[in-house]
Amino acid sequence: MIVEHTYGLEILWEPIDEPPGTKVLGALAPSLKRIVLNDRHLAMFEGFVGPERFTLAHELAHWIYDAEMSGQGTLDFDTPDQTFCYWRESDSIDETTRLRELNANKLAAHLILPDDLVRAANLDQVLANFRDTARHWGVSLTTLRIKLDTLGLLDSGDRQQLGTLGL
Structure with missing residues (x-):
């Protein structure tokens, strides 16, 4: 629209x-x-x-x-x-x-994916339910991962966890 x-x-x-x-x-x-x-x-x-x-x-x-x-x-x-x-x-x-x-x-x-929306989310829940969060927010898994990384919200452990999803 x-x-x-x-x-x-x-x-x-x-x-x-x-x-x-x-x-x-x-x-x-x-x-x-x-x-x-x-x-x-x-x-x-x-x-x-x-x-x-x-x-x-x-x-x-x-x-x-x-x-x-x-x-x-x-x-x-x-x-x-x-x-x-x-x-x-x-x-x-x-x-x-x-x-x-x-x-x-x-x-x-x-x-x-407005920055405030992403920062306000519980990161542990986002990571635990990554696919569902991406689907709920209407974005691809890759877009969500890039956004989290760009905002500095991911540490090396988070990146490794997402790597198991192929991201």
Whole structure:
């Protein structure tokens, strides 16, 4: 609702081309005020909690940072149907794009997992019920682990415990 009603961005499901060996979950088409979710991964979006929300928040962050804050670098709104998407595995990503991706990930994490919410939770209960907590908060296990680590809430024992979950 935030994406569509507050920011007036349209959300569509369409196939997005992917370079070999990469996974592109979403993209922003700024001149069309559109976020495109890659319908090639619909089963993954439907089968796992978190990726759809994070992808929408990530693309919204691109809209906020790159369209409204010129200091972040601007997107080209004069090119009709231009869609912007990048992937982490790209060796050719320039410093401006790297900064855009980093900022989009950080804002997305703050939107879907506010710091105060995470800090207010009982960490022992979160760790003991990690999967249920992630599901209840509507995020992936990886997103939750990264958030806890970023906030400095995990010690080496906690990281080792989460490592048994493959995180």
